[in-house]
Amino acid sequence: MYNLLIVDDEPLAVRGVKSAVNWDELGISDVFTAYNAEQAKNVFGSHFIDIMLCDIEMPEDSGLDLLSWVREHYPKTETIFLTCHADFSFARQAIQLGSLDYLLKPLPPEDLENVMNKAIGKIRKERELAQYGRSWVQHHPLFIERFWLDIVNLVIPANLSAIQKAMEERKISYPIEMSVLPVLIHVQRWHKSLTLRDEKILEYGLKKAAAETLQNLQLDVQMLSLDRNELLAVLMIPNDYSLNINEIKNNLRTYVSSCYPYFYCDLACYVGDRVLMERLPEMVRQLLTMQKNNVAYYNEVFLRGEQPRISTPAAMPDMKLWLVMLVKGAYEQVILEVQQFMNKTVQHSEIDVSFMHQFHHDFMQIVYFVLREKGIQAHKLFQDSRSIELSAGAGRSVVDMLNWIHHIVMKTMDYIQDVEQSHSVADKVRTFITKHFDQDLSREQIANQFYLHPDYLDRLLKKEIGVSMKEYMLQERLRISQELLSKTDMPVTEVATYVGMNNLSYFTKVFRKYIGLNPSDFRKRG
Template sequence: MYQILIVDDEIHAVEGIYSGVDWNKLGITAVFKAYTVRQAKEIFVQEHIDIMLCDIEMPQATGLELAEWVRECYPSTETIFLTCHADFKYAKQALQLGGLDYILKPVPFAELEKVLERAIDKINKESEMVQYSQFGQFWFQNQPMLIERFWQDILNQTVPSNPKAISQAAADRNISYFEDMVFIPVLLSIQRWYKPLSLRDEKILEYALKNLAEEILLESRKDRTIISLGNRRILVIIPIDEKQEDISELEESSQRYIEACSHYFYCDISCYIGEKVHGHGMLETVSKLKEMERNNVAYSNKVLLLSKPKVHSFDYKPADIRLWSVMLEEGAFDKVLTEAMQYLNGVDKDVLNADFLKRFYQNFQQMMHYILQTKGIQAHQLFSDLNSQEVSENATRSVTHLQVWVKYTVIKAKEYILSLEQSQSVVQRVIQFINLHISKDLSREEIANHVYLNPDYLTRIFKKETGMAISDYLLQERLRIAQELLVKTDMPISAVASQIGYSNFSHFSRTFKKHTNLNPNEYRQVHQKTLHS
């Protein structure tokens, strides 16, 4: 017969459920009560609980956290959630698909009895399935938490990947394991969420994705293991018969899982199915699956097999970053954005992999930083906020993410540059132009053309605002930079002259001495001694 535990911080709610259900009719012989998560855990230690009826919103720890603990330590227990919130949409869908259920308070007893009947039926079916599993009886005797840690130690190389070491590690944990056991690992990777999620919502959905994987991929069998690898990845380890050749059923169930995730959980997810492997080969096979996942930047919601690797072709035309750079200097941001999108959409999917995206990302980023520099803008002024960092970090996950980053970067740079140009005065723009082109032989006409003004008119307004002529400002800035380079570096004097726009060394020396009373070499000797004294 069966035993149930009711967990709710509201005493009257517990008593109402206790008195409102015909427990004997359901075959439930014992009903336990707990008003905190701590009390519930104590009862689990003392009693065998078949079904837990649990409120979600409780002080100190939530019902979801208690359910996660129960799932790890007492996996045969079925959990039914209660809540007062009718709009708890994510949890409702997640828990229903994960093999659990969800009832809105106040509890309708007729509905509760039907849910309890389904839970009992599920418990009976799982018990029958384990009896027919080749290795199920051995693995069912152990707590899944210990088995999960066993595989994690293998994947983390805490346990060496050799048969004797793995067998010894299993024996130390009292896990029944045989060297000739064969497994198929399946890597589940969340590629993107369809909408922004709070940390709470994402945690609930990831919890639900694991439950759904247990329901569809593991078929609720206890001889199979599911492990969270972090970074939106889940690993499923399925023991199989070594003689089993056909994995079409696993492909079909993986596709059903993907379709359910896309429909109910607002995400793209792909499944990577490994090859048959013994325990000591698990690390190598999972590493291959991770590399396969890393290089899948073109396909979403796909089932991919390690036994059928995609052949990458490198026959492609690289993006014309130099041309785009010239176009951006001329302000053609929209045109560059259009061409970049067309280029990424036109690349053959067989070419696309993680390295391709990384090269494009780095080259495009370098171009954007150069354009910002020519405008006197430092990249961190635009892209140091949390949203920019998140978009950048995800850029090489897939072509879709890369396109989001390209669009975000180009539009933000365009808006910032236009805003800056509109807010600057003519004199500020002239000073910025001079500072950016100090190494060139700038003429008064060239400077005036930059701000679309007559040279004489520009000279008058520049002197009115700064108190000096444009030529005097240009000379002042060149001499200031030359003085710093002579003192702080060992650059040849001819290189210093070239750095500030003097191609004639003699002319530079005469000009420098005229304004400092020392020639460049004398200036360096005097001031370097002062600097190091």
Template sequence: MYRLLIVDDEKHVIEGIKFDLDLVSNEISELYTANNMRQAIEIFAEHPIDIMLCDIEMPQGSGLELLTWVRENHPETETIFLTAHADFKYAKQAIQLGSLEYLIKPALVDELEAALSKARIKISEQNKLHHVNQLWSQNHPLLVERFWMDLLDQTIPSHKTVIQEAAEQRNLVYTETMTFLPVLISVQRWHKPLSIREEKIMEYALKNTAQEMIVQQATNGQMISIDRGKILVILYFDTYKDDTLDQLARSAEDYIASCVQYFYCDLCCYIGTNGYMHEVLSIVQGLIALDNNNVAFNNKVFSLKGKTVSPVQIKLPNMAVWSAMLKKGTKEKIISEATEYLEHLVRTDGLDANLLRQLYEDFLQMTYFVLNLKGIQAHQLFCDELSLQLSRNATRSVTDLIAWMRHTVEKAKDQAEAVEEAISVIDSVKKYIAVHLSQSELSRDELAEHVYLHPDYLSRFFKKETGISITDYLLQERVNLAKGLLSKSDMPIGNVALSVGFSNFSHFSKMFKKATNMNPNDYRQQNGVQSEKKSGKR
């Protein structure tokens, strides 16, 4: 619905228009009238006006003067002139001032309604355009981010012409001389456990700080989250100076120091080289490679400029020596040697992600070999959440690898010592059996898993230490418990069978008789509650 203002010094003209005009069919929700320019301005001050229907010659200011004022103060209002003057000079001025229509009195109702319809259509189109502009203004950063993401994942090929066309299609205007400098911010670790939501909040804080401390070095910049804990900053430069990289490196150092202090994390910044839009992808790929190969340093700024990779032959440590140390339980010596070896590689710049992975794999193989010799199931020993987490992070950095090595060696040594203490292992198995006697499917494999030993190794070990097999011991314990339940309670024999791990009553009777030379019912008759009562009576 639209708001209409009629301005004319002749009151009968206003009344005639009001009488002839069907407000509903012309979508007029509010109708205002004024007899001169001063009154019209007062109405504008109090009400928004969509369409103004105005005479030209009026006292206290002409309609052309009023339109000039409206254009300056309320440019969204559409104006239709309704005048007795057919002078071309007036019509020309009206058109120059932006009048939508110029009607001659007395105008037919159809002419007036056609002019009003034309005004409504124009206002509607302007409103749609305004809405689109609002959306563009709000979503422009998202459109730019989507553009860069498409470029980086190669949905948009890195070809100069193709990129320019893609930018134009999205109304993203870049000059040919504009250059870009990517900076990769990579979080290495958080110093305290964070949920996914908390991590996202912290990354948002990292972005805001980067906006203040890094983006300000350029004409403008775009930040993109390209992976968990990885933020890509693309800086735009109208003019690139020789000292730009040095200034940027200093800003990145200050940024890292602030993040370490306030956001509880270790992170590195990787500064790229300056290039045109079609060169950005290769520069970013270089930064990601730098990050992947940085396994030695924390909280440092790296520059892609002048960075070359020279192949270096590195001799891996002798795992046979470390294996012998682990067998003897000298865990501190292993950790000391591993730390010294890694620190040497860091000092000589000989450590990369590939070498760290090789060292991890060799150490893992060595550990599993030693544990296997001792009959320990390594995959069961290290299936807890802490072990798995440390293993997942082990190849990220030297710090993470040493933490994993220390955990692995300590846990392996502790379990090996437990195995060597026969009494503790046998006691652990016996206690587990006592707690789980009612479990009908209690197996040798389950018992072996409980003490991290191979089932065959546990069977031999158990019989050697106790003189009885696990199977016979398990049956013995079940029968002993059944004896107690039969003699000390009036529990139905079927329930007794279930309580000691027999789901089949017939099988329970058979095994019970095999062990006691009598069936469960006879045993209860001789030793149970009823026999004691009879004995008391006598």
């Protein structure tokens, strides 16, 4: 809503203007009045005035004099002049002083409405521009970051004309011929258990530290967050700047060495080539490929195009010996053997993500074979969130692979030892059935609770207690049914439902078969 001030030395004229239109419909919330310039100035002193509707010809100070004062003290107020004389000199002076329009008395209401709408439209537009300007100043760093992210992610097409157009539209100014140098910073692992919020806080610290380190090169640096645990520094390089790649590498080594004690992480930096802005997306993709294939080294700085330290491709191990050792129960020895193999391979061969992927699957295969031989359903045993998380990250690095192997081997060992103490498993199964006797559980559902194959679990139970899972479930239902019939007055139908046998005729038939009496006779005898 807007405020209006009507200034005229004729009270009748003021009342006439006030009643000429519906001010609320125009968006005018308050209409103030004054009969000379001095009163008008007092109104300005106590209220914010958006629009002044002012007569030019007034005693003492004229409307033109008042407009000159308003322009100096309240430049955002829009002024519309009223006069009885169509004198061009008045109109010219009013326009020179910044009057929005010039109306002749008497005022047709439609003319007054039109000029008021014109004034309100102008004020609204200027407020929007001012708000945009404040937003731009406040959020300018975010707009700049969004610009570079849009280049990297090809939201802005990878050509100089598209980049230049985007800069013009976003009011961003960079020399179009400027070159850039990207540095990918990848957090390989955190050495503390962190919430997502903790990670974000540490990531912010990593960005600030990287920016300060690289600004020592006297270059502008834009820090970007690409993905979780992935940061990108874009160094903006003037054409006349002599780039010293070794100086950049040394600065980054200092940064990397400080990240473990201050930010509790291992990371690696990947330095790209100096390229024009249009080639930035391609260069970032190359750095991401380098990062993906670095599974052996951390807390180091790598230059794009550097030759691998070792050119001999890594060979997959023969895992037959490890399989035999797992079958024989030498679990800790297997872990040690894998560690020694990985350490030797890193020292003498080139390991990449493809090698890690194959190693992961081959090792999983021998573990699954051992578990199958023991009757254990591996996909059930390893469905917990920790196992899933470690398995998903195993291929990222040698360290992650060894963590996953230690977890999977020890979990396998613990459960196999538990199963091999068959009486322990049998006790657990009996306890589970006793707790869930009222549910319609199949053999498969019961076996799944213990990660075992149903046939294998049946054999264990028969060995320990002489009956299968199904038979033990039936025994429990009949035992509880007898207690309820003997010790309560529950109707037979409710007893049958309580023990999970909703069909009364079937319950009666089974009860008679195993107990020798139907439920009602059993209760009478009791």
